[in-house]
Structures are given as C-alpha cells and as structure tokens.
Amino acid sequence: MFTAVRRRKDGEAEGVQSNSLVKILLVEDNPGDVELMKIHLEEFRNNDFSLLSVERLQKAIEIASAESPDVILLDLGLPDSSGLATVEGLIKVAGPAPIIVLTGLADERLGMEAVRLGAQDYLIKGKVNSHDLERAIRYSIQRRRSLEDLKESNQRYHSLFKDNHAVMIMIDPLTGNITDVNEAAMEFYGYARDSFTSLNITDITALPAEKVFEHLGRAASKDQQHTFLQHRLSDGSLRDVEVFSGPIYVHGRVHLYSIIYDITERKQAEVERERLTLELAQQHDLLQAVIEHATFGIVVLNGSDFIIKLTNDAAINLLEGQMNSIKLIGKSLRDLPLMQDHEGREIFNIVEGVTKFDRPIVKKELEFTEQIGRDLAFWQVAAMPLPGPAEHKDVLLMIQDMTEQVMARQRIEELAARADAERRRLKAILDNLPVGVSVADRAGKVLEKSEITDVIWGGRTPAINSTNDYRNFKGWWADTGIAVRPEEWTLVRAVKSGETSVGDVIDILRFDGTRGTIISSAAPIRDGKGSIIGGVGVVQDITRQRKLEHDAIEAKEQAKLYIDLLSHDISNMNASISSNLQMALEKMDIEARYRQYFTKSLDIIATSNRLIENVRKVQRVENHEAKHGMIDLGWLLEDVRTEMEKCPDREVKINYVPTIKKFVVASELLKDVFDNIVGNAIKHSNGKVEISLILNKMFENGREYYKVMVEDDGPGIPDEMKSKLFQRKQKGRSKTAGCGLGLFLVKKLVEDFNGRVWVEDRVPGDHTKGSRFVVMLPVASAEGRTLT
DSSP: OOEEEEOOTTSOOEEEEOSSSEEEEEEOSOHHHHHHHHHHHHTOSSOOEEEEEESSHHHHHHHHHHHOOSEEEEESEETTEETHHHHHHHHHHHTTOOEEEEEOGGGHHHHHHHHHHTOSEEEETTTOOHHHHHHHHHHHHHHHHHHHHHHHHHHHHIIIIITOSSEEEEEOTTTOBEEEEOHHHHHHHTOOHHHHTTSBHHHHBSSOHHHHHHHHHHHHTTSOOEEEEEEEOTTSOEEEEEEEEEEEEETTEEEEEEEEEEOHHHHHHHHHHHHHHHHHHHHHHHHHHHHHHOSSEEEEEOTTTOBEEEEOHHHHHHHOTTSOHHHHTTSBGGGSGGGGSHHHHHHHHHHHHHHHHOSOEEEEEEEEOGGGTSSOEEEEEEEEEOSSOSSSOOEEEEEEEOHHHHHHHHHHHHHHHHHHHHHHHHHHHHHHSSSEEEEEETTOOEEEEOHHHHHHTTSOOOOOOSGGGGGGOEEEETTTOOBOOGGGSHHHHHHHHOOOEEEEEEEEEOTTSOEEEEEEEEEEEEOTTSOEEEEEEEEEEOHHHHHHHHHHHHHHHHHHHHHHHIIIIIHHHHHHHHHHHHHHHHHSOOOHHHHHHHHHHHHHHHHHHHHHHHHHHHHHHHTTOSOOEEEEHHHHHHHHHHHHTTOTTSOEEEEEOOOOOOEEEEOTTHHHHHHHHHHHHHHTSOSSEEEEEEEEEEEETTEEEEEEEEEEOSSOOOHHHHTTTTSTTOOOSSSSOOOSOHHHHHHHHHHHTTOEEEEEEEETTEEEEEEEEEEEEEOBOTTSOBOO
C-alpha cells in the first residue's frame, strides 16, 4: 500500500493512506537514498504524494503490475538487476507509468541510454534537490499523459477515420487535392491509397470544376455541410452519393473531411417507389374507372349481413332501376324487391354459398322474366370472396346481362340449322346436276363436291386439302398436248389469283385408268369487300362430244376431198364438153331445129359450173378462208350496176346514185351477195325489168349500219316462201332452173360479215308488186374495225 507524504506544521511528515494522491514507486536498495527521497518529497509545494519503496526489481515489477503507480523512481544498481537490463525489465510491465532513472555521477551516460530505451528522464544522485525532483516528477507525468492522449487521439483517429466502415476522405479546400482516405473509400472507389491521394476532388465529382469548388467553399465555411452529388469510380461508372462535409484542423491547417454514403440503390429505390406509387395511383384510377364504366354490374357486400357497401350504375340498373346509388348503398341485398322472387333468391343463395364455402361460384345463364320489366332476360351471375379476415369476408358480386348474347346465340343456332339445311339442299342440287361441281376455300381445300365429279374422274377422287394436292390429277391441254401443272387447274387459279376461267378443254387420265376429255371452268368467290374467300369449279365430261367432233372433222375432210374433186376434175370435164359443143356449133352445119339441143347442153354446163363455184364459195365461208378487209360498199354497188345492166337479150335498168367512202369490213365475196340478189331479180322476171339500189346509214341497238335495199318490179315472193327462201336447196320464185345455193350463199356471206339479210314486199301487203331484199352491214372505222 502506498503511504502519503505531507508537510506538517512542525516540519515532520505524517503518514496517511490514500488512493487520490500521486503514487510514487521508489525502487532503491540504499536506505540512505530512500530517506533522502522522502525528505525531498516532503518539501514539494503543490502536490501530495504517496510513496512506496522496494529494494528489488522483481518486487517492483509485481507492484507496478498490481498497483499501477503514477511514476517510478528507478535505481539501476539493484541486488537482483543492474544497468539497462533493469530499465528494460520494468518498462515491459510499467504500462503508462513514467520511469525516472536514478544514477550516480559516473553513470550519466547510462542515464541517457535509459531515456533512449523509454525512460522519461534521469536524475544524478547527490546533485538532485527537492525542486529538481518535483519538476522531474511533474514533467514526466505530464509528458506521459500527453503521449497517452496523443496515442488515444491516434487510436480515435484510426477508429473514426481509418477503420471506419463509412467512406471517408480528407480534402484540401484550397486546392481540392485529396490528402487522405480510409479503407472503405479505397474499396468503394476502387483506387489504391497512393493513386487515390494523387487525385483531385474534381477527378471523381461529376460536376464542372467551378461548381465543385463552390461546394468546397460552402463546406469549409460551414454554410453547407450536406449535399447530394454523383461521384465517378475508377471503372468510370457513376454513383449517386450523399456527402456530409465539415472543416477539421490538421497540423494547424484547415482540411475538409467528407463522409460519403452510396445512395444509388436508395435513389433507384426511391425512383422505383415513386414509379410504383404513380402506377398504383393510375391502377387505382383505372380500377375506379373500370368499376364506374363497366357494362356489367359490380356490387361489394358485407360478408356478415350482406349490406351493400359499393356498387356501380350498371348494377343499379339491373338490381333496382328506380333507386339511385345513394339509396342502394347501405341496404341489405335480401331486402331488394328483386330478391323476393325465385330467380332473385337464387342470386342470394349464390352469395350465401360464397361466404359458406369461401370459393367463387358462377351461374352462367340465370333466366329472369316479368320482375325486371321484360318478357325474357338472361343474367350471368358470379360471386367471389374478397381478401380479408377469415370470418365474414366481403363478397364481390358481378352481374352481366347476357340477354343479347343468349338471344344472338339462339339466332346463330337457328341460322346454323338453316345453313345446314341449305347445305344439304345445295348438295342435293349439286348431285343432280349433269356436271361436276366443287367448292373450295381460300387455301384450295375442297369443302363440297357433287357425286358426278367422282364419276367424271373414274372413281372416288383423293381428298384435296390445299392447292398442292392437285398434283394427284393428271391432265393435258387438248390443243397442245402439254401436261397441266398443279397451279394451272382452273379452280387453283380462281382461289389464288381471282381468275375466272371458262371452257378450258383438258384431256385427262381417270383414276380407273381410262382416258377422257373435260371442259373445266372456275370462278372466285368474294366477300362483301371483294376479297377472295374461295372458288367454285365446274367440270363437264365431253368425251363423247369430243369423239363426235373428231368424226365430224374427218367427215369434213372427206367432204373437202369430194368438193376439190368436184371443183377441179368435173370443172375440167365441163370445160372440155363446153368447148367441143361450141366448136360443133361453129364448124358443123346443124339445122336450126337441132341447134337447141346444143345450146341447152351449154346452158346446163354453165349452170353446173356456177353450182361448183357456189359450193367452193360456201366452203371458203365455212372454213373462214376468205380474207377480210376494208371495202368501199358504194363503189362495189356501182360495179354491180355496171355489170348487170349489160345483160344480153334483156332490157335491164338499175337505178343507183353512186356514193363513196362507205366502208365495211368484208371479203371479196361481198360482191357475190349483190350479184346473186340482182341476178335473181333479172332471172326471175320477164321482159323489161327495173331495179333500184338504195344505200343508207342507220342505227340499231346502239350500233351503226349501212342498209342496202335492192327493189325490183318483178313477180314478187309469196309470204309462205319468204321464211324458207335462204335455206339450202330452196329454189326461187319462178320455174327458172336453179340449184338452190345462191340465196343460201348470200345468207352465209352476210352473216360472216356480222350482218343480216331478209326479204320483204316492195309495196307492203302486196307481194305481186315486186320484192325488196335488205342487207344490213356494220359500218367500219378508219382503223378497219366495225363500229359499235
């Protein structure tokens, strides 16, 4: 225990035990020196000391460890230790207590070495007095406390700055240079300490330099110690930071400390929270708008007593049309008039079922009648529990008026039934048509076909689900013999390109192996907007007709052979006979009564030649061999008049006013038309004959024609002969010999020129006053086309 040493009035010391005095541990083995130290201590003016002296180092170590003295006076020459080893041994356990070494005059150098090892001071025995001792003890304690304060300050600095988990940097406010950083700052920004302290604050702040120094100035003057900035990390990324800054004095200079918090995630969270808040408000507004403007009724009911808490206009109109929303809210669902009838009680049962079983219930078509003011109505009713306490959850009741939908569905069902009946009727009609009919959709899939389609194709045809399936059908174009490609079938062209095809003649290979010929036609089916939605195709089996056509062609070729034989060989024989008869008349002296036999033979031969020529002309017309071109009808009639007035042994007068540039499209056989008509007028009359040729222009059915009338004053043509006059083998109106081909040829030629010909009385009602033959020919344009 330390014993206090105080000055007594009589100058003698009084020992008192105390724990509040400066505790001095004296380590000295010389009793004289111990007493001397006590005397010096009693003479101290300002401090009260307590003293404990020991003689050995080991004892001093034990006391220093247990008692924590405020100062230790250490002699370096002890029984159990001497020299600097004594200092080293005690420093290890002295803790904060300063050590003052006591040494002899000869050992002053040893005292200085002890200070170098850690002692606070040294005193030389024999030269020390109470004043020096007091000063040495007081200064040692003060220095030790200062060092302890500095150490504690350094520890606090490390604790508050270096070791702080918060990001902290030190800045020179005048230059902006970063002077110090802690580990958290280096980890956050990604810089090593040396690299970091070589930066300027402007290097990491995403602001212009002048703005950065404005912030530094305000922080140094304490005008603004809290701000929000963006800092740039070593990888170039930007982070939102919250900065707390203030001045701090380091080595007599003002620095700025900045505590930095990364608020990037917080700011993003705040932005996200604001977005979600806005979105939630929008959803709330949207939900409110949906509820208010929904076309179906929405009602929220209290789960315990079914009091109406919320409703919309649609529900009001359905549940209680005469009540407004204010009156309906607060009423019990069971008290509404609608709930008193059977259907209303079913709605109430649905709501009760939801509260009982805690699950949604839907009734799709609930039928209502008189209680809602209509003859018939259908409602869809759905109810579901809303989130809330386990007992008496609120119920969401939704009511949709399905009357129009149900009635529409019933109408659709009726229409579907009618459509099915129409389809069956159409199928029956198709199956009874003499042609094959197929109906396809836009993709080419055949939806319906008649039974005769399979008959034409020689068996059940493969299913056609798309246009690609037409490759199963084999056909060749009848006129070229080229195979028909799948995309060339008429029904495919109709649905794919909207093409209407009529009368494509195709030779086919039937599915039973036989061959045939069909006429294929197709047209697209369009909707009201004109878009193609399908197509319909028709096939007709013309195999028999095609055979007959081939037979007819062969017969025609054979007839042509006969006509060529007739026109060539017989004409040659007629020419030879005629030449011989003519020579006989000229060279032989034949009596007059016998000459008539020669002349009649010559007339017969001439008639035969005309017959042969007419047959050849008819053949040219039927085979379209005569070339058509522009013919001036006015000049042609003038040529006819000139030639026919030169008839030998007859007085013929033809009245005609010549006109030119009356063009028609015809062949050179057009002259035969008027030669025949005028020639017949001369041939079938006796004595003097007068014929008139009249050429006019007229319109008929929107078309322009030239009308040529050939009138004569001959015996005329009875009415019963007029309709037969242009038929083949029909002879004329007199007994004059003829072959019956003249007027037949006239009709064939006129029709070939797209015209008409007929005969009528020159004087209406009296055929004996002569005939009028009328020929109508279309007017031709300057380009050689007939005008319409």
